[in-house]
Amino acid sequence: MQHAPAAELQTTTGMDHRKLLMWLFLGSECLFFGSLIATYLLYRNKTEEIGIGPIPSDLYDIPFTSVSSFVLLMSSVTMVLALAAIQRGDRRGTQAWLLATALLGMSFLAGQAFEFTEFYRQGLSLDTNLFGTTFYVLTGFHGAHVSIGVLILLSLFVMTLRGRLTPANSINVELIGLYWHFVDVVWIVIFTLIYLVQT
Amino acid sequence: MAGATIGERPGTLRDALRDVRDQTAGYSGIWSWITTVDHKRIGIMYGVTAFVFFLAGGIEALVIRLQLATPNGGVVNADQFNQLFTMHGTTMIFLVVMPLSAAFFNLLVPLMIGARDVAFPRLNAFSYWVFLGAGIFMNVSFFTGGNIFQGELGAPGAGWFGYAPLTLNQFSPGHGIDYWAFGLLILGIASMASGFNFIVTIINMRAPGMTFFRMPLFIWMTLVTSFLIIFAMPIITVALFQVLADRLFGANFFNAELGGTPLLWQHMFWLFGHPEVYILILPAMGIVSEVFATFARKPLFGYPFVVFSGVAIGLMSWGVWAHHMYTTGLGSVANSAFGFTTLLIAIPTGIKIFNWIATLWGGSISLKTPLLFAVGFLAMFVIGGLTGVMHSMVPSDYQQQDTYFVVAHLHQVLLGGALFGLFSGVYYWFPKFTGRLLNEKWGQLHFWLMFIGFNVTFQPMMISGMLGMPRRISTYSEGLGWEFWNMLSTVGAFLIAVSVLVFMYNVVISLRSKERAGDDPWDGRTLEWAIPSPPPVYNFAEIPQVKELDDFWHTKYVENEQGQLVRVVAGAAEQAEEAEDDAHHDIHMPSPSYFPIIVASGFPFIAFGFMYDFALLPVGAVVMLVGLYGWALEPATE
Amino acid sequence: MAALLLLALAVLFVGCSAFGGDQNTFAPEGDVAKKQLEVFYWALWPAVVVLILVTGALLYAVIRFRRRSDDDPIPKQVHGNFRLEIAWTIAPTIVLLALAVPMIAAIIDLGGDPDADALHVNVTAQQFSWLFEYPSLTDAEGTPLRAKVDELLIPVDREIVVHLESVDVNHSFWVPKLFGKLDAIPGRTNDLKFNATSPGTFSGQCAEFCGIGHANMKFTIIALEEPEFQVWCEEQLALEPGAPVCQR
Structure with missing residues (x-):
């Protein structure tokens, strides 16, 4: 029987549904973080004008935050290595790099926890002023994203221990990889706009 | 390959269908609905739930109208009145029109693109359950948000728009606003999940040959709406988090004393809120586009123009938000700019209206209930669109802003527009999913009552608005010239209520009727009419091959020598398709799951x-x- | 039917200037409200024309092309007409641009700088009343004149500049016969100018939902002839007649 020419026309991207979903989700997340960052920038000079409570230059410890930013950046590298490992069927490598990524993520979170306590000790809490409000909410939501990422990475690590993660379902690692890189990129934006560029 | 008989060896179509039937035979009873991942069942649940909320929102509206029927009304007090209009708006937008649209997305997207289900069936079920939970959660606030034992109702009372700082603790004590904010947050999760789902489904799962420009218009509008949802919802999510942070943890986002600006809320709310308006209307536009084509027996006029104007509306909806804020003192430059963009957005809307009329023009129009509702949609939407243009005229809007003129406008668009379109869809697709047509006589009565009721309710509001009646006032004094118009609106509201009762009666008698609708009662154009009513769980025995727009129509009609369209002998087309079958068939239907709930x-x-x-x-x-x-x-599958 | 209805409404709109109460926007008594009503008509009449044309075409199509029997032939399958579509893309564009030009001119006109001899009034909105203060009308000690709560007195035919603030939630300052709305928003001052072209009492009310007392957050503006206003000013400030502060 003759083939309908229709059959050859593109009616799908050929991309895995889940991967397409992840890209859309990340697109949506851009507006989420965009709104939070915009709020921070809108309010950035207000606290100094009002004169209540600490302002960014009183508290920021740029060298410290640079180090923890670097740690988070490095976790993107280990994430890439984990994906490469699973795709070539290297189970040990996958385990090692997944765990490394999770650990680097946890180090970043520990740095953030330290930073928060330090700021709090120096008199900045959520209700002190607009700086406290916008800073904690923005970086807090980013931290929550990292935490969820760490949780998923650890879950995948457990799956590799049980041998449930194979090159055939390496898509799982690819998905968390996309998410993880996105969260990293968001941090670079936050670090640049909020820590480095102070007016 | 030709001549391979079905059923000779394992892996044929017949085996595959039997396997699916065996697998799904046990799916019945309540538990099967709770664990279902079938897009058709989820669609029905969305529709029924949204209708229940519609009744709730409608009753709220009736109480509001009773209170305002006469000056110094004593039906409810100011606090109760504020809760009623807040819940009426919130309910109708988030718990009625959006989920009713979602019901149609669910029911139709896989059928119209020739797929067996959506891309993520369990995520789809999850969306529904989240929506149901959030809807109940919000409405429970009437009883739990205040001290019910002292006769106090506790629902949110700061308006569906919830302008800060009225939503902060010192002005709205109690838990009402918390219910509202958390409820909207949770609903946002449901909407976004289904938005992702439908985008992936439409982009990735179209039947062979169904290119983007062979998709039914309803699918296009679903796609645009879904994109609006996934990009608009995060903004309101952040705004709601901010208001909750202020309320629950003493943050200062909207605290003017520490330099916070309450106007930020309005910007974020309307940056979400205007795309939201199109989230509400675009699905209805998609529905009537299908209805006009089917009932005029003509293809949609200027399909590419209608598609692109829909996309243009989607894009432009991001650049008009401040027209809700003309009176906030943004300045002449901002007001001019937003006035201008708002005028421009009328252009793609106008294109759509002209194309719909041109679709009807020269057709062979069957005046059945679905078409009546679609025509009603068009007529009322034109009025809504034109009053919208009048509002975009900034200086004139300084007078109309926050008056009943705006109430008239938004109901022309959302009730006369979106809801009429959705009812058109209900009458149109009811036979597909129940196997029975809705009764035509009662349907016509429903339409005329609702149409007249609508006009009697909302057109007088244009006048009461111009006579200086502000929105959201719980009472008014006599002597301002508003009495007559308000009484008229109240009478009209009860006419609408009667029409809804007629509709409910119609559904009951139609479901009980023994008469079967058949697979294709309206002489449809799109793929869903090619399969049985109600559709089997796997939708298509065989995934269709699509050769053009309105493919199903073209399998039914061919041109004769005179260039006239004549009906193909029934069944011939189907047999030709079946003969082609020889591929290895393996139908995987997703298994039920209780994890989404x-x-x-x-x-x-x-x-x-x-x-x-x-x-x-x-x-x-x-x-x-x-x-x-x-x-x-x-x-995911067994 | 809808067209007839709207035509009836349009007639009503015109008729409304004759009746209607104290907040009737069709009966403006100030230059700002008059301008705003003018802009309303610029938009109304084209809208009525478009409505009649579109609804007429719709009704004509539905009636003229209705299916008379099930044996009616299948109509010609017209898929579109590029020229026609371009035409009805361009036509509304022209109409809307034609509206945009005077609209922007009117916005700029209404937002222009106030007159040099304008009378300035500080208006403070609070749940659920309005406070008025005249910063330039001060007594011997320099204390500015305050009007009664919810009652602002102004001289007729003189430009009034309002500096609007809120101390709690959002409100909106509105006297339909004199001027359209301007919101009072905590943390910012919004400015509005208007005048009254004839003496009288004009009622206004809060137009931004502000809580439980929103419906009763009403006020009046009383426009007096210039000399009467000066007398009132002098009495309030306990000044000699002809005191310079109260002069125009």
Whole structure:
């Protein structure tokens, strides 16, 4: 029987549904973080004008935050290595790099926890002023994203221990990889706009 | 390959269909609905639930109209009145029109693109359960948000738009606003999940040959709407988090004393809110586009123009938000700019209207109820669009802003527009999913009552608005010239209520009727009419091959020598298709799952935890984690 | 039918200037409200024309092309007409641009700088009343004149500049016969100018939902002839007649 020419026309991207979903989700997340960052920038000079409570230059410890930013950046590298490992069927490598990524993520979170306590000790809490409000909410939501990422990475690590993660379902690692890189990129934006560029 | 008979060896179509039927035969009873991942069942649940909320929102509207029927009304007090209009708006937008649209997305998207289900069936079920939970959660606030034992109702009372700082603790004590904010947050999750789902489904799962420009217009509008949802919802999500941070943890986002600006809320709310308006209307536009084509027996006039104007509306909806804020003192430059963009957005809307009329022009129009509602939609939407243009005229809007003129306008668009379009869809597709047509006589009565009721209710509001009656006032004094118009509006509202009762009666008698609708009662054009009514669980025995727009229509009609369209002998086309069958068939239908409802049930715990007792937070977290891990580890198909 | 209805409404709109109460926007008594009503008509009449044309075409199509029997032939399958579509893309564009030009001119006109001899009034909105203060009308000690709560007195035919603030939630300052709305928003001052072209009492009310007392957050503006206003000013400030502060 003759083939309908229709059959050859593109009616799908050929991309895995889940991967397409992840890209859309990340697109949506851009507006989420965009709104939070915009709020921070809108309010950035207000606290100094009002004169209540600490302002960014009183508290920021740029060298410290640079180090923890670097740690988070490095976790993107280990994430890439984990994906490469699973795709070539290297189970040990996958385990090692997944765990490394999770650990680097946890180090970043520990740095953030330290930073928060330090700021709090120096008199900045959520209700002190607009700086406290916008800073904690923005970086807090980013931290929550990292935490969820760490949780998923650890879950995948457990799956590799049980041998449930194979090159055939390496898509799982690819998905968390996309998410993880996105969260990293968001941090670079936050670090640049909020820590480095102070007016 | 030709001549291979069906059923000779394993792996043929007949075997595959039998396997699916065996597998799904046991799916009945309540439990099967709770665990269902079938897009058709989820669509029906969306529709029925949204209708229940529609009744609730309608009753709220009736009480509002009773209170305002006469000056110094004494039906409810100011506090109750504020709760009623807040819940009426919130309910109608988020719990009625959006989920009714979602019902149609669910029912139709896979059928119209020739797929067996959506891309993520369990995520789809999850969306529904989250929506249901959030709807109940919000409405429970009437009883739990205040001290009910002292006769106090506790629903949110700061308007569906919830302008800060009225939503902050010092001005809105009690838990009403918390219910509202958490409810909208949770609903946002449901909307976004279904938005992602439909985009992936439409982009990735179209039947062979169904290119983007062979998709039915309804699918295009679903796609645009879904994109608007996934990009607009995060903005309101952040704004709601901010208001909750202020309320629950003493943050200062909207605290003017520390330099916060309450106007930020308005910007974020309307940056979400204007795309939201198109989220509400675009699905109805998609529905009437299908209805006009079918009932005029003509293809949609200027299909590419209608598609592109829909996309243009979607894009432009991001650049008009401040027309809700002309009176906030943004300045002449901003007002001019937003006035200008708002005028421009009327252009693609106008194109659509002209193309719909041109579709009817020269057709062979069957004046059945679906078409009546679609024509009603068009007529009322034109009025809504034109009053919209009048509002975009900034200086004139200074007078109309926040008056009943705006109330008239938004109902022309959302009730006369969106809801009429959705009712058109209900009458049109009811036979597809129930196997029975809605009764035509009662349907016509429903339409005319609703149409007249609508006009009697809302057109007088244009006048009461111009006579200086502000929105959201719980009472007014006599002597301002508003009495007659308000009484008229109240009478009209009850006419609409009667029409809804007629509709409910119609559904009951039609479902009980023995008469079967058949597969294609309206002489449809799109793929869903090619399959049985109601459709089998796998939708298409064989995934169709699409050769052009309105493919199903072209399998029914061919041109004769005179260039006239004549009907193909029934069944010939289908037989030709069946003969082609020889591929290896293996139909995988997704298995039922109870994990979506488990994960969904975690959200209210979290919300209650923040509102009442942090001890509930870990409970919610554990419920959700258990559900999520079960979901992730459960095989998607048996 | 809808067209007839709207035509009836349009007639009503015109008729409304004759009746209607104290907040009737069709009966403006100040230059700002008059301008705003003018802009309303610029938009109304084209809208009525478009409505009649579109609804007429719709009704004509539905009636003229209705299916008379099930044996009616299948109509010609017209897929579109590029020229026609371009035409009805361009036509509304022209109409809308034609509206945009005077609209922007009117916005700029209404937003222009106030007159040099304008009378300035500080208006403070609070749940659920309005406070008025005249910063330039001060007594011997320099204390500015305050009007009664919810009652602002102004001289007729003189430009009034309002500096609007809120101390709690959002409100909106509105006297339909004199001027359209301007919101009072905590943390910012919004400015509005208007005048009254004839003496009288004009009622206004809060137009931004502000809570439980929103419906009763009413006020009046009383426009007096210039000399009467000066007398009132002098009495309030306990000044000699002809005191310079109260002069125009």
